[in-house]
Amino acid sequence: MLTPALLSQTAKFLQASDFEPDADNFLFVQKKEDDTNKAMMMLDANVSILESIHSFYQGLMDVNNPNTNFDPLRHSSACRDALADFALQMREFTHDFRMHGARARTLAKITADRKDLVQQKLQAHTNSVMESLTIQSQREAVNMRIISVLGFLLLPATFVSTFFSTDVVKYQKDDGPGAGGDGGQGPRESYSPLAMERWVEVALPMTVLTFAAAYMMVYWERVRRWTRLLACTK
Amino acid sequence: MASFVDFITMFAVKGSSGRQVEPVELRFSGFRERILLARPARALALPSLGLGGRNYQLCYSLKRMNLRRQAAKQEDFLWSARHSAVHHQFDIEKGVTVWVVASARDELRGRIKQLTGANGNADFRQEDRCFASAEESFISSLAVHLVLAQWATEDWRGYIRWLEQVLEEKVRGDQAPF
Numbered sequence: 001m002l003t004p005a006l007l008s009q010t011a012k013f014l015q016a017s018d019f020e021p022d023a024d025n026f027l028f029v030q031k032k033e034d035d036t037n038k039a040m041m042m043l044d045a046n047v048s049i050l051e052s053i054h055s056f057y058q059g060l061m062d063v064n065n066p067n068t069n070f071d072p073l074r075h076s077s078a079c080r081d082a083l084a085d086f087a088l089q090m091r092e093f094t095h096d097f098r099m100h101g102a103r104a105r106t107l108a109k110i111t112a113d114r115k116d117l118v119q120q121k122l123q124a125h126t127n128s129v130m131e132s133l134t135i136q137s138q139r140e141a142v143n144m145r146i147i148s149v150l151g152f153l154l155l156p157a158t159f160v161s162t163f164f165s166t167d168v169v170k171y172q173k174d175d176g177p178g179a180g181g182d183g184g185q186g187p188r189e190s191y192s193p194l195a196m197e198r199w200v201e202v203a204l205p206m207t208v209l210t211f212a213a214a215y216m217m218v219y220w221e222r223v224r225r226w227t228r229l230l231a232c233t234k
Numbered sequence: 235m236a237s238f239v240d241f242i243t244m245f246a247v248k249g250s251s252g253r254q255v256e257p258v259e260l261r262f263s264g265f266r267e268r269i270l271l272a273r274p275a276r277a278l279a280l281p282s283l284g285l286g287g288r289n290y291q292l293c294y295s296l297k298r299m300n301l302r303r304q305a306a307k308q309e310d311f312l313w314s315a316r317h318s319a320v321h322h323q324f325d326i327e328k329g330v331t332v333w334v335v336a337s338a339r340d341e342l343r344g345r346i347k348q349l350t351g352a353n354g355n356a357d358f359r360q361e362d363r364c365f366a367s368a369e370e371s372f373i374s375s376l377a378v379h380l381v382l383a384q385w386a387t388e389d390w391r392g393y394i395r396w397l398e399q400v401l402e403e404k405v406r407g408d409q410a411p412f
Contacts, residue, residue, distance in 0.1 A: 025404055028309070032401050038260060039393065042297040042315065045263035046386055049294045052265035053379060056292065060269070069271040069288075073326065073372055082373040086380065093383040100390045107394065111401050 026122065029115050036108045043101035047094055054090045057083055167195040235291045237266045241319035242336055244295065260315055266293040271326060286327025295319045296386035299393040309400045313393055318342055320382060322375065329371030333378065345381050350374055 059065055061074045061083050073079050170190045244262050268291040270277040275287025296318050303312040318337035325331075335342055348355045350363045362377040364370040 028404050029401065032397055032404075036394075036397055038315075039299065039390075039397070042260065042263075042299075043390065046296055046298075049263060049265050049296060050383055052267075053292070053294065053383075056267050057376070060290065068269055069273065070290075070326065073369060076369050079369055079372055082376055086376040089380050090383065093380075093387050096387045097390070100394055103394050104397075107398055107401065114401075 026115070026118060029111065029118065033108060033111045033115065036104050036111060040101055040104045040108065043097050043104065047097045047101065050090055050094045050097065054087060054094070057086065166199055167192055168199060235266065235268060235293055235321060235323075237264075238293050238319070238321045238334065240264070241293055241295050241321070244317055244319065245336065245338075260297070263295050263297065264293070267291070284328040284330040285325045287325075288327060289323055289325040291324075292322045293320065296382060298386045299389050301389060301392065308396070309403070311396060313396070318382065318385070322378075324372065324375055326368055329365060329368030331365075331371050331375050335382070342382070342385060345385065346378055349377060349381055 060068055060070050061080065062068070063074055068074075168191065170192070171187050172190070240262075241264065271288050271290060273288070277285075277287045277289050279285055279287030298316050299313050300316045301311065302314045305311055316338055318335060320336075321332075321334040323332040333346070335346070347353075349358050352363065359377070361370065362374045365374060
């Protein structure tokens with residue numbers, strides 16, 4: 001009887017897609033599940049204690065029991081009547097505890113199942129977030145590739161224009177005072193060996209320094225990884 | 235009965251640091267019995283107290299839940315577990331009964347007084363407060379066990395109902411799919 005009701009309920013629950021469980025929700029359910037289990041334990045303990053009391057008195061009043069010598073009370077009819085009454089009520093209380101225990105057990109089972117459901121919902125939610133993040137980062141990667149290809153294509157031209165903007169080679173109208181007699185012949189190319197020398201003197205050490213710094217960084221990273229590995233194996 | 239000490243120590247569990255870690259040791263429970271009814275008497279005989287030395291002893295503990303504080307929101311209700319530790323001794327010679335009941339608050343003592351005390355509630359059975367003979371004492375002692383059992387059954391229904399309600403409310407969210 002319970003199973004079809006539960007099934008239909010869980011089905012509806014699955015369809016309620018706008019319900020988004022959060023971590024607080026989950027913690028609360030977990031805590032209450034613990035409480036339910038604790039209640040079950042306490043109820044079971046009470047059942048066994050009431051049963052023990054009951055069987056203790058039964059044994060005490062048992063006329064045929066040679067181990068107890070509860071005379072003359074065990075032959076008294078008033079006592080026997082009182083014990084019968086007592087047994088009846090004890091059975092009632094025991095039954096109460098059993099009933100509550102069964103109810104708690106059912107609740108614990110349902111809670112465990114629903115917790116699974118909440119967990120799955122949480123998982124699905126996380127998955128969809130991750131998926132959209134991945135799509136976004138893929139799109140960004142394509143953009144970055146286009147930019148880097150463009151940069152790579154323009155690299156030689158960039159280098160040449162940087163170099164030619166230095167004073168090594170100059171193109172200018174020759175109408176300065178040092179131009180001499182053959183002026184008025186249009187732009188002239190002038191090469192300065194001194195500028196070339198300075199350029200090489202600065203650019204080469206800088207390049208070497210850059211490479212050295214890059215190598216040092218790689219080396220440090222390697223050393224760090226090795227020490228971490230060694231620490232792990234110890 | 236020495237093992238009653240075990241039952242008493244449930245009420246204060248201290249960690250290694252000396253700090254009280256939980257108010258009541260929930261997981262402990264037990265039932266002990268000791269029957270010394272054989273002749274000649276083997277137990278302690280104190281004729282001045284009416285103890286003949288033939289007795290039986292019982293020790294047990296019962297647990298229940300108690301609603302400590304109601305709140306506006308159902309999930310903020312505060313419940314606490316309550317313990318009682320019971321020691322009972324019945325001496326068969328004159329029907330002298332000894333009860334040692336440990337529980338938080340005084341409610342159990344009040345109830346037992348109502349049931350068995352000379353000034354107790356007149357609505358209860360008269361035979362439960364008669365101690366003239368061993369027979370009457372025995373019948374009265376059974377009634378005390380029943381009071382204790384009755385005390386332990388209370389509030390369980392409310393507690394489990396509350397658990398069911400808050401869990402249902404939490405798991406289904408704002409919308410009501412159930």
